[in-house]
Every structure is written in C-alpha cells, then in structure tokens.
Amino acid sequence: QVQLQESGPGLVKPSETLSLTCAVSGYSISSDYYWGWIRQPPGKGLEWIGSIYHSGFTYYNPSLKSRVTTSVDTSKNQFSLRLSSVTAADTAVYYCARVRGTHPYWYFDLWGRGTLVTVSS
Amino acid sequence: QSVLTQPPSLSGAPGQRVTISCTGSSSNIGAGYDVHWYQQLPGTAPKLLIYGNANRPSGVPDRFSGSKSGTSASLAITGLQAEDEADYSCQSYDSSLNYWIFGGGTKLTVL
Numbered sequence: 075q076v077q078l079q080e081s082g083p084g085l086v087k088p089s090e091t092l093s094l095t096c097a098v099s100g101y102s103i104s105s106d107y108y109w110g111w112i113r114q115p116p117g118k119g120l121e122w123i124g125s126i127y128h129s130g131f132t133y134y135n136p137s138l139k140s141r142v143t144t145s146v147d148t149s150k151n152q153f154s155l156r157l158s159s160v161t162a163a164d165t166a167v168y169y170c171a172r173v174r175g176t177h178p179y180w181y182f183d184l185w186g187r188g189t190l191v192t193v194s195s
Numbered sequence: 196q197s198v199l200t201q202p203p204s205l206s207g208a209p210g211q212r213v214t215i216s217c218t219g220s221s222s223n224i225g226a227g228y229d230v231h232w233y234q235q236l237p238g239t240a241p242k243l244l245i246y247g248n249a250n251r252p253s254g255v256p257d258r259f260s261g262s263k264s265g266t267s268a269s270l271a272i273t274g275l276q277a278e279d280e281a282d283y284s285c286q287s288y289d290s291s292l293n294y295w296i297f298g299g300g301t302k303l304t305v306l
C-alpha cells in the first residue's frame with residue numbers, strides 16, 4: 075500500500091523559507107510517476123504548486139515559480155518543497171500527492187494527510 | 196477567483212440525486228482537457244473520486260458519476276447518503292495559464 079507523509083515546521087516567519095518533505099512508502103519513487111505539491115489556504119480551494127519526476131524534471135505554477143524549488147532524494151525515497159520569501163498569504167495546508175495520467179491530462183491519485191504551515195512572526 | 200467555477204454550496208436529502216457543476220472555458224475544459232473530481236471529507240485530505248471525466252478508481256461506489264460537455268463538467272451523486280457530506284472539487288489543465296487548475300470547491304450538505 076503506497077502512502078505519502080508530509081513533514082516540516084508548522085510555523086515559519088515572514089520572509090523566511092518554508093521547507094517540507096514528503097516521505098513515500100510502499101513504492102520506489104525512482105520507478106516512475108511525477109510527484110506533486112498542492113496547497114489549500116484555510117477556507118479556500120486547492121492550488122497546484124509544482125510537480126517533479128525522479129530525474130529532477132520539474133513543472134511549477136508560474137505564479138509561484140520564482141520562489142519554488144523542489145527536489146527528489148531517491149536514497150531516502152522522498153521529495154521536498156522549498157518556498158522562499160513567504161508571507162501570510164502562504165499560510166495553508168500543504169499536501170504532497172502522486173501524479174497519474176499522461177501530461178497534460180494529469181490528476182492526483184494518492185495524497186498525503188497534509189500539514190498546516192502558518193506564516194507568522 | 197478560480198478559473199473553474201463551482202457552486203459554493205449544495206444540499207440534498209438522503210436518497211436524492213444531486214449534480215455539481217464545474218464551468219470552465221475554451222482554454223481548459225473546452226479545449227478537451229480531462230476533468231477530474233476529488234472528495235474531501237471534513238478535516239481530511241482530498242480523495243480522487245473521478246478521473247478522465249468519467250472513470251471511477253477502484254473502491255469508489257457507482258453512485259458517483261462524471262460527465263463533460265463543451266466547457267463544463269458535472270459530478271452526479273445518486274442515492275445520497277449522510278457519508279457523502281463533504282467538499283467536492285474539480286480539476287483540469289489550462290493551456291493559457293500553462294498549469295493544473297482546481298475549482299473553488301462545492302460544500303455538499305446532506306439534510
């Protein structure tokens with residue numbers, strides 16, 4: 075059974091960098107699939123942040139691209155998100171997910187439980 | 196404001212049929228890109244409900260069905276049950292924006 079689990083600080087100060095990791099169990103991320111990050115501000119809809127392949131190839135939301143970096147660590151079977159220069163608008167529940175389908179007909183078939191990140195001083 | 200428009204809320208009585216709409220444009224749904232649907236129970240992560248417009252993953256009851264026509268898509272739920280009370284979101288790709296987009300979500304209340 076494939077499972078995803080996000081981890082990282084729940085509180086980040088404004089202007090600092092948000093860092094999250096998604097540990098994958100039950101499947102080797104170096105085998106196939108893109109892996110993605112999606113966030114949901116409190117009381118709002120879902121927003122795609124970016125997706126990464128095990129080779130390191132990435133797609134990013136253009137509105138976040140200048141601040142987003144994603145990476146893959148196949149030795150630890152996990153992938154990571156870094157979002158720089160955060161503001162209160164980046165406060166959200168951050169989800170990692172597995173990407174399925176043929177580009178660009180992608181969808182997200184497995185999700186982590188999500189982690190709330192609050193940006194506040 | 197989301198590129199894909201959904202009604203913010205909807206309600207129905209147990210046993211009824213409800214339909215949730217997802218309205219897009221010529222650069223996403225109307226361009227032929229697939230629509231996918233997610234169910235989010237209170238306080239939990241989204242769960243894939245429908246993929247590729249009308250396909251159900253294993254384990255999703257056949258009470259849930261999806262369709263697409265023109266620049267819109269719909270999620271139908273028949274035989275409404277109390278456990279169906281959740282937020283439902285549609286998702287597609289937009290070729291003008293060049294990324295994957297979600298609807299704002301619809302909160303379904305079972306009366």
